[in-house]
Amino acid sequence: EADIYQTPRYLVIGTGKKITLECSQTMGHDKMYWYQQDPGMELHLIHYSYGVNSTEKGDLSSESTVSRIRTEHFPLTLESARPSHTSQYLCASSDPGEKLFFGSGTQLSVL
Amino acid sequence: GESVGLHLPTLSVQEGDNSIINCAYSNSASDYFIWYKQESGKGPQFIIDIRSNMDKRQGQRVTVLLNKTVKHLSLQIAATQPGDSAVYFCAERYNFNKFYFGSGTKLNVKP
Numbered sequence: 001e002a003d004i005y006q007t008p009r010y011l012v013i014g015t016g017k018k019i020t021l022e023c024s025q026t027m028g029h030d031k032m033y034w035y036q037q038d039p040g041m042e043l044h045l046i047h048y049s050y051g052v053n054s055t056e057k058g059d060l061s062s063e064s065t066v067s068r069i070r071t072e073h074f075p076l077t078l079e080s081a082r083p084s085h086t087s088q089y090l091c092a093s094s095d096p097g098e099k100l101f102f103g104s105g106t107q108l109s110v111l
Numbered sequence: 112g113e114s115v116g117l118h119l120p121t122l123s124v125q126e127g128d129n130s131i132i133n134c135a136y137s138n139s140a141s142d143y144f145i146w147y148k149q150e151s152g153k154g155p156q157f158i159i160d161i162r163s164n165m166d167k168r169q170g171q172r173v174t175v176l177l178n179k180t181v182k183h184l185s186l187q188i189a190a191t192q193p194g195d196s197a198v199y200f201c202a203e204r205y206n207f208n209k210f211y212f213g214s215g216t217k218l219n220v221k222p
Binding site: 006031042043059090098101102 | 143145147152153154155156157160198200202204208209210211212213214215217
């Protein structure tokens with residue numbers, strides 16, 4: 001199983017705050033992804049990266065941004081959080097065989 | 112984009128029985144499929160995968176069947192255990208190596 005880490009696990013913040021959700025993997029995977037998931041619902045791809053300096057928007061529109069300066073690191077940033085951003089955010093990376101490995105997720109609550 | 116759908120949102124089985132979780136996919140171009148298990152508060156965990164050039168693949172206590180004619184995927188769990196209780200997602204891959212997830216089936220295992 002891939003080692004992929006997300007911090008924080010839980011985050012409760014007020015409206016208007018800037019936040020960054022961290023994601024790191026130690027497997028050297030080139031491809032990394034961010035998914036958004038509401039309780040009991042499917043995962044929606046919001047960002048992905050195929051390598052350093054490569055970032056693309058996913059199929060679900062998101063006001064967040066991502067960066068990929070190092071292979072192992074793929075942080076997601078919200079410049080001004082709103083209650084509608086309340087959700088679980090899951091980071092994943094894929095191995096050469098294309099299997100997706102997920103982190104434990106960050107549960108974000110915006111008040 | 113096109114979506115992956117699941118026939119049964121909730122499945123209850125007796126401990127020791129076999130479980131079958133179904134998934135319908137709509138994109139005939141999908142070339143790779145994965146089943147994930149997600150426990151409460153955790154990220155999805157890889158269970159088993161199958162490529163479109165196969166129709167069956169077996170793992171430890173799990174079997175995935177792929178019927179491309181009717182675009183149907185199923186996950187069979189043998190001798191279901193309480194630890195199998197979770198939400199199960201299928202995911203299909205198409206469109207430049209992006210994965211699309213269904214809404215999940217919750218499996219309840221009764222002791």
